[in-house]
Amino acid sequence: MLKFIVKRLLISIVILFFVMLIVYTLMHSLPTSYVERMARELATKPGSQKSAAQWLVELNAQYGMDKGVIPGFFVWIGQAIKGNFGDSWYYSIPVVDEFNKVIWNSFYLGVAAFILEIFIAIPLGVVAAKKQYSVTDYSVTVVSLIGISLPTFFVATVLKLIFSVKLGWFEISGMRGRDFASLTEVQQFFDVASHFVMPIITLTVISIGGLMRYTRTNMLEVLNSDYIRTARAKGLPERKVINHHAFRNTLIPLVTIMGGSLPGLFAGALITETLFAIEGIGFASYHAMISGDIPFTMFYLSFMAILTLLGNLIADILYAVVDPRVRIN
Amino acid sequence: MKLINQDTFKAFGRKMEKYWTRVGQGFVNAGNNCIRFVSNPKKFVSDYKQKKREMINDIYVPLTHNPENLLEVNALKMYFPIKQGFFKRTVGYVKAVDGVTFNIKHGTTMGLVGESGCGKTTVGRTILRLYEKTGGEVLFDGQNINKISKKSLRVKRPQLQIVFQDPYSSLSPRLPVGEIIGEAVREHKIVSPDKYDDYITEIMEACGLREYHKDRYPHEFSGGQRQRICIARALALNPKFIVCDEPVSALDVSIQAQIINLLEDLQKKFGLTYLFISHDLSVVEHISDTVAVMYLGGIVEYAPTVKVFKNPKHPYTQALFSAIPVPDPEVKMKRIILEGSIPSPANPPKGCKFHTRCRECMEICKVNVPRNLEIEPGHFVACHLYDEGAIAENKKLVEKNSATETAPE
Secondary structure, three states: OHHHHHHHHHHHHHHHHHHHHHHHHHHHOOOOOHHHHHHHHHHHOOOOOOOHHHHHHHHHHHHOOOOOHHHHHHHHHHHHHOOOOOEOOOOOOEHHHHHHHHHHHHHHHHHHHHHHHHHHHHHHHHHHHHOOOOHHHHHHHHHHHHHHHOOHHHHHHHHHHHHHHHOOOOOOOOOOOOOHHHOOHHHHHHHHHHHHHHHHHHHHHHHHHHHHHHHHHHHHHHHOOHHHHHHHHOOOOHHHHHHHHHHHHHHHHHHHHHHHHOHHHHOOOHHHHHHOOOOOHHHHHHHHHHOOOHHHHHHHHHHHHHHHHHHHHHHHHHHHHHOOOOOOO | OOOOOHHHHHHHHHHHHHHHHHHHHHHHHHHHHHHHHHHOHHHHHHHHHHHHHHHHOOOOOOOOOOOOEEEEEEEEEEEEEEEEOOOOEEEEEEEEEEEEEEEEEOOOEEEEEOOOOOOHHHHHHHHOOOOOOOEEEEEEOOEEOOOOOHHHHHHHHHHEEEEOOOOOOOOOOOOOHHHHHHHHHHHOOOOOHHHHHHHHHHHHHHOOOOHHHHHOOHHHOOHHHHHHHHHHHHHOOOOOEEEEEOOOOOOOHHHHHHHHHHHHHHHHHHOOEEEEEOOOHHHHHHHOOEEEEEEOOEEEEEEEHHHHHHOOOOHHHHHHHOOOOOOOOOOOOOOOOOOOOOOOOOOOOOOOOOOOOOOOOOOHHHOOOOOOEEEEOOEEEOOHHHOHHHHHHHHHHHHHHHHHHHOOO
């Protein structure tokens, strides 16, 4: 097991290196780079003594863009290994500070939505499979398909219309109320929580469908297997047949995909965060990317790559843990 | 140069025309049904039920219980609906089991043989009510299995057990063996909790398993051992009756013998009654007291084992048994080769179901369903060959046919 993990980690490092190289190359060759825009801006300022081209040369040297792709990449990675990710160009503060500021908002949002998703989608999937082709099955399927098909902005807008405009329960967007500073700590917590309700609902609604269908399919497969018939022939109560025998075996694929999606909790949700003006990582990285902020984007995408690789590793390990038939050696 | 082959084009056109005609017909039918339903809903529903009843035709003389018999099966039918179209309307039935009658005495074994797809397994499962029967009745110890409630059926389950055909898929991969065997023992409180561990060990040892196997998972065992686990699982519930659904067909020959001997030993030790489903005739001859031969959902011959093997009466049984190899190179085998394959149970032939492949097919076989005749005490055959009345009728039928053939000239 240990050998397997070490081997996987070593392979992951190689993959990571090439992922970063590709990302750096892409960012470096963006047609509207941050440096170019800065140069043009500075040149049009009143009192500027240099032309845009002159500014560009100067800024290129300043930002380290004059070295070419490969040398530039090695400079970046040399610094990154030392733990120095540089300053964000767009946010003008160290990348890690900016990241730290926004990541936790995204994380709380993701965790809450993930937990809700699990506790809603899996029971629904089990019920739908238990009563295949019944009215319950069809209604669950239709509702979940609607959830999958609706665009995020549509769900968010409808939620805003109902709960903010008509009912006035939550504020339409933002993370804090206007009187945030004057509240006690407990009140502050509830204030932020109430702002998070609608984004969480949005994320949950759009993600339930997939997991529910996945649960249903796997559950159906298990329910049609011979050992379920054995369990029934034993004279076990139906509740035990479903919970003890069928669901246990359905858990194997479920745990695997859920384990794999754990790192995704840090990924942020760009559209939802933007719509509800929540300062999360999705929102921040989007702005960094469109403005060509190489240090921030590099850090963010490397982070994502590490998480994805880690997710796959977790999924494989969990698979061995939950399924007695799988022994990795 | 022609871009499109005219013939293909026309053929496509005809095909589409046919398709649209059918779709149109469907709409007309649906409309008609709607009108009928709206004009007289009660009649519509009763008509529908009547139609279904006609399709199933569940008519039988109720059995009177004979205390000698542990299991009595009477005109048992198991039809699986074929559903089609958007509303999943039942358009027909796969007649997997179509009127099967037999009984098994206490402490004996009945063999059920027949080729693949003739409904043997379905009979076994329907008896245990793993499928809800379509028609007929099953008496277990004088009690109608299909009439008791789900709850009391569950309580009764330990008495009726089954060993499934495939020992690989019939054991839950997530449970250790001790749990597979013992789970239902605890559920039904077969033994008191303090004796539980010893009881499971005892059962496992009776089936040739070791105590240390308890904590292992099914995938760690070989096929033969898994089948032992299946048998131990069934046995642990202290059953009276076990359906052995091809328990050895997934195993190699040396293991087969072990399992068969195990089953026989257990029968002697615990006084069990078996329904032994198999397509292996030599195994059936070895283990059974009586044998029933199935063809396309029905029993064609039913008799004590010796009688069936020495003196098969039904043409199908004769053909089937002529395939048993004789361990003597001097003997020339007279194999009867059946032509064609087993007809679809969704649309079985009229009259005798076997007439399409029978060597001795008569005119009457194509029209009338043969009666179940007792030609010797305990030896039942469903064939017109042994029915004098049917042979007489056959003569008339042949004369009538030849008359109609020559008449119009």
